[in-house]
Amino acid sequence: MSNDTRGTSYAGTRTLINRRSVLIAAGASLASGFIPSALAQGAPIRIGLQAHLTGIGASYGHWYDKVSKAAVKTINDAGGIGGRPIELIVEDDATDAKRASEVIEKFATQHQVDFVFGPLFSHVAASSAARAGELKLPLLVASETSELAAGNFNRYVFQVGNTNVRSQVTAVSPWIVGNVGKKITMIVPDYVFGYEHRDVFTETAKKAGGEVSAVIAISPAETSFTKYFSQIPQGTEAIYHVMVGPGVLTFVRELGEYFSGKGPKLFGFIDSLEAVDIASPGLEFLEGSHLWEGFPRYAEGLPTEFAKNYRTAVGIDDNGADAANPGDISTASHMFGCWESLYAIKQGVEASGYKDNKDKAKFIEALEAVTSFDESDAYPQGTKTFIGKTHQSFGRQFISRVEGGKLTVVHTTKIEDSMYETTADYTSQPF
């Protein structure tokens, strides 16, 4: 027995040495092939994508990954950033806040990237933001958290593509109260993202002459929803719903079953239906209801040349699904944030003359000096007003009506509708 063990471990060591030498040889041959071409274009800029590839945000992560790879390819094909190609490194954070800070650490120490972008879920983004600040690593979140503009993050964190929850809600509240109903029950996910919706809408609905009569918070990991609906008070005219997580389709279906088509009117945030086919069985009752969109899923909702080019590059069809697999519905209202984050990094690097991470401060100051990201192939969602002090973009929002199992944009807000007063000033923080 003991002889056996020794024999095995000996064999194990031998294989290890073999493997290692093979690896070294492979590495050397790879490097020798790689260096000349890399030099011709300049050393690559290393950018990390922190994606929710697994966990409850996996539907989003799948598309964040896809969009980012498409953007990197488009930028590199057009000559890269200031002549240097982007090297994209993707890490999975499992939609988990603890894992998120480890991923940031891994990007900083192991991968030694220049920039990181991509976290979406607000509790995950908050954790990444804190660690990125400590490690002084520029991070562009593709999130919707209002914490950044509230001054709760740090100078290293930006949000350039996605408008935050507070401004989305501020922009659409008057329309909801005016067109859907005045006595409103909110159904929101039971974590910070849901609380932002609750707090902001309660305030803005009141300003617009409406009233939030109940708030029902549901865990994003929940799988069965009917039991919550008995809490909806009588006399509710409108239900404001914004759910996330794997159970979203069940949520919307059970909502329809419960009211049997004669309940209150619905206004939802597309989060309740991201990555879900609007024409899914059981969703017929949504017909005629309204949804907020950050970027229209259907091509006719945003018929610009820029949006068309973006769709082609990412590989989504006119229905917002994977062109190669029409059953794979995109997370259109969120994922454009990755595309625009990468272009903002490009803009910041080129404006500041960034060479390596010693120029971080110059990069940050260059982004802070931006006042507007203009609608273009780089920013296909539309022009955004950017506030350097709060590191936050404000863009237009879309309200769509479900018609024939599709979404039709019926109202587009102005950028001013989404702006609100903030007192944060990151530019006064030291680097």
Added chain:
Amino acid sequence: MDIGPKILLALLEGTVGASVLALTALGLSLVFGVMRIINIAHGELVMLGAILAWAIVQYIGGGALIGFLAALLVAPLIVGGFAIAADWLVLRRVGYDPERTIVATMGLLFLAQQTVLMTFGPDAKPVEPPLYFRINFPWFGYSGYKLIVVAAAILLIAATWFILSRTRMGLYMRATQMDSEIAQTFGVPVRQIYATVFALGAALAALAGVLVVPIQQAHYLMGADPLLLSFIVVIVGGLGNLRGTMLAATVIGIGEGMISVLLSPTLAKIVATLLVALVLIVRPGGLTREEPA
């Protein structure tokens, strides 16, 4: 909503919850009772059943009913086959040692979860109910399919009961549960019984998965919830005690429905977990057992 309709909704939700729970916990309890191992991957077997149901319905096409019936037949067979393979490749190799099987089945959990994520992707997959009708109460609407689930679960539990109490195979299983060594000396093929029980437990979990998929959608993370609740039920009912498991599933399922609707769903989970602690302190052998096990 008034209290009357609320109680009706709570009872409906509770009964549906209880029947699915009973079906899932039955498999877990059976495996523990006969093999004395704790199968951490049990929830994933529910998930595999659900995902396979989706895949089979997609593959067959031609009407929700035909696809769904095919899934009811095929999914438990595939998942049962997976269980036999796992028994032969993993559990037998670690000698059914209680501690090592916990770690081994945890490995199976990740294996099943990540394989499904890599092959079927992260999105929830909807399956149309085979028979769909909505019951319109004056206060709210309710999916008629959910009541079919209750009937199907009762039928399956009765069938399992029949196998255990009226067939030779069932006799062997009960003998193995009482004392596997003595059973073996009397000629019971204990190894085959282990494999059969593990497969049967897996097939029951898969059937639960197929039945719930039109209500919940198939998703690679959906195994966590049934696992936790089945564990609670099996502990409260007394590990390996099938009658206790059924009783506990009914009490916890309906109790959870009641508390969820009348008070709050979070409170329901807290109460269920506290109940486990209470039962472990007061009646360590489970609700129905007189002596501590």
